Amino acid sequence: AQKVTQAQTEISVVEKEDVTLDCVYETRDTTYYLFWYKQPPSGELVFLIRRNSFDEQNEISGRYSWNFQKSTSSFNFTITASQVVDSAVYFCALSGNSGNTPLVFGKGTRLSVIA
Amino acid sequence: KAGVTQTPRYLIKTRGQQVTLSCSPISGHRSVSWYQQTPGQGLQFLFEYFSETQRNKGNFPGRFSGRQFSNSRSEMNVSTLELGDSALYLCASSPRGLADPSGTGELFFGEGSRLTVL
Numbered sequence: 001a002q003k004v005t006q007a008q009t010e011i012s013v014v015e016k017e018d019v020t021l022d023c024v025y026e027t028r029d030t031t032y033y034l035f036w037y038k039q040p041p042s043g044e045l046v047f048l049i050r051r052n053s054f055d056e057q058n059e060i061s062g063r064y065s066w067n068f069q070k071s072t073s074s075f076n077f078t079i080t081a082s083q084v085v086d087s088a089v090y091f092c093a094l095s096g097n098s099g100n101t102p103l104v105f106g107k108g109t110r111l112s113v114i115a
Numbered sequence: 116k117a118g119v120t121q122t123p124r125y126l127i128k129t130r131g132q133q134v135t136l137s138c139s140p141i142s143g144h145r146s147v148s149w150y151q152q153t154p155g156q157g158l159q160f161l162f163e164y165f166s167e168t169q170r171n172k173g174n175f176p177g178r179f180s181g182r183q184f185s186n187s188r189s190e191m192n193v194s195t196l197e198l199g200d201s202a203l204y205l206c207a208s209s210p211r212g213l214a215d216p217s218g219t220g221e222l223f224f225g226e227g228s229r230l231t232v233l
Contacts, residue, residue, distance in 0.1 A: 033213065033220055043203060043226045044119075050220040091158065095213045095220070102148065102160035102171050103213065103222070 002027045002096050006106035013082050014114050021077045021109045023092030029053075034068065034075045035093040035103065045091065051075065082113045117141065119225035121206050127231045133194040136228045140187050140208030146170075147189040148222065149181060152203040161204075164189055165212055196232045203227040 003026040013019045025034065036048040049059060051068050059066045063080045079086055089110045093103040120139040128134050140147050148171075149161040160173040164183035181191040187208070193200055207222035209215070 035220070037224075043205075043229075045205065045207070045222070045224040047219070047221040047223070093158075100213070102163060102173065103150075103158075104160070105150075105158035107157045 002029075002032075002094050002101065002104040004092050004094050004104055004106035006090075006092055006109050008109045009107070010110045010112070012112045012114060015084060016081050018078060018080050019082050019111065019113075021079075021090050021092075021111070023075045023077065023106060025073050025075065025092070025094045027094060027096045029096035032094060032096045035095070036066065036075075036077050037091045037093060037105075039089040039091065039108070041088070048077075048090075079111075082111075084113050084115050087111060087113045119206055119208050119223050121204075121225035121228050123228055124226065125229050125231075127233060128196050129233050130196055130198060132196050133192065134196060134230060135190055135192045136204055136206075136230075138189045138191075138206030138208075138225060140189070140206075141223055144208035144210050144223070145187055146209045146212040147183055147187060148207045148209075149189070149191050150205045150207065151175075152205060152227070153201070158205070161191065163212065170212070193230075198232050201230060201232045203229050 005024045032053045034051045037045040039045050065078045067076045089108045091108045092106045122137045146165045148163040152158045162181050163171040167183045178194045183189045205227045207224045213220050
């Protein structure tokens, strides 16, 4: 069975602080995909990144960076110099069987960035 | 490029009634997935349709059903509504689904239909 755990339910930071959102996953598949989605107050989920299980390279996109470590089954997400617009719920998700199974989402982390 | 459109955005029903929700995917997208989001259970997969065929189904009772039309628009139906069906129902589309090696695997989500069952 696939499982995604986001242990941090809510995080509150002051603007310009760095913040890391944790994600731990479980799967027996050798090929799988990991995702991060952002859900702003409007409700729609916004895709941030997909990572293939064979690609452990860390990725940076502007203020966002992702650290994928298969040894610890983690796929953590860091926002550098957080801004108020980063306030949202962030979901980590997993799709196993080479991506042929539906997304399994974690429970999400609500990030509040205070000005 | 128009995004994923879900209708209605909000609706209130009573127990025992049935409801139909509609999803218009992004033009050219053939895969449509449905998810239920509740505070207690989080985001849970309902089903995925690809070219009018159900490709995957989540662990929901038979009261939850769906279909996809030839123009890729999709509907989901919930019969004999229960209080626990109150949720945000999200639809997502993609060109060919998650495993498409030529794509990013991105799902494009609509803003959802918020169902309240009284």
